Amino acid sequence: MTGRGGDPGARTLVIVPTFNERDNVPRIVPLALEVADEIEVLIVDDASPDGTGEVADDLAAAQPDRVHVLHREGKSGLGPAYLAGFRWALERGYARICEMDADLSHPPEKLADLIRISKRVDFVIGSRYVGGRVTVVNWPIGRLLISYFGTVYARTITGLPASDATGGFNLFNRRVLEALDLDQIRSTGYTFQIELKLRAWRKGFTFEEVPIVFTERDQGESKMSKRIVLEAVWKVWMLRILNLLGKL
Ligand SMILES: Nc1nc2c(ncn2[C@@H]2O[C@H](COP(=O)(O)OP(=O)(O)OP(=O)(O)O)[C@@H](O)[C@H]2O)c(=O)[nH]1
Numbered sequence: 001m002t003g004r005g006g007d008p009g010a011r012t013l014v015i016v017p018t019f020n021e022r023d024n025v026p027r028i029v030p031l032a033l034e035v036a037d038e039i040e041v042l043i044v045d046d047a048s049p050d051g052t053g054e055v056a057d058d059l060a061a062a063q064p065d066r067v068h069v070l071h072r073e074g075k076s077g078l079g080p081a082y083l084a085g086f087r088w089a090l091e092r093g094y095a096r097i098c099e100m101d102a103d104l105s106h107p108p109e110k111l112a113d114l115i116r117i118s119k120r121v122d123f124v125i126g127s128r129y130v131g132g133r134v135t136v137v138n139w140p141i142g143r144l145l146i147s148y149f150g151t152v153y154a155r156t157i158t159g160l161p162a163s164d165a166t167g168g169f170n171l172f173n174r175r176v177l178e179a180l181d182l183d184q185i186r187s188t189g190y191t192f193q194i195e196l197k198l199r200a201w202r203k204g205f206t207f208e209e210v211p212i213v214f215t216e217r218d219q220g221e222s223k224m225s226k227r228i229v230l231e232a233v234w235k236v237w238m239l240r241i242l243n244l245l246g247k248l
């Protein structure tokens, strides 16, 4: 059991999956922690060859009550890393569980809004596309088009009424993750984010979207790949079929 002796049911765990993010991790962690005392961070590292895991261990050693590290054996994608983090969080009684990238693309100060809004809904989506506006900084136009139309496509096929279906800056109240059968979630890349929101929404959980400005990474390399995009293209159809069969 971790924690600082306070009410364990009032803590928020921000899960940050990492693969080769050694320069970003020491930047993002303090920015997240300074937003609120109730925030703790869990870095889920997939044995990054660049030593991110050791950098994370140093941060955790300096603040053992607030920074935690989950080391996994090898790179197995974003989805499995998050699922391991969710299980870790549920076992330890966190009230709220957030997803956030390590590369500073998601504005950590917005965690305050996510937490505030989570008091009135079941989960909160940080959205780059609220109200048809596009708030992405430093993305090449091709990347922007893939993301924007990807989210329109996902919304159309699956029916999920969210402006940013693929986004990875989200907060779930623990009751949502407890109600989902995490073992059934098999997606790895973008589809993981779609599937998670879709399953939560299909179970009747309510959500709100908070506008965020997404800024492209300035350190480290992108793990986005054609394979991840292609996975999303066909998997949303699978999600639609599962949905129609009542299997979500
Ligand atoms: N643990 C783990 N983390 C991963 C894996 N793939 C990506 N990540 C992390 O997930 C977050 C999002 O990945 P990014 O590479 O930024 O992907 P993206 O945001 O789609 O693309 P860019 O912003 O262009 O880099 C980052 O914190 C990555 O380090 C993985 O296989 N395992």
Ligand SMILES: [Mg+2]
Residues within 6 Å of the ligand: 101, 103, 105, 217
């Ligand atoms: Mg990124």
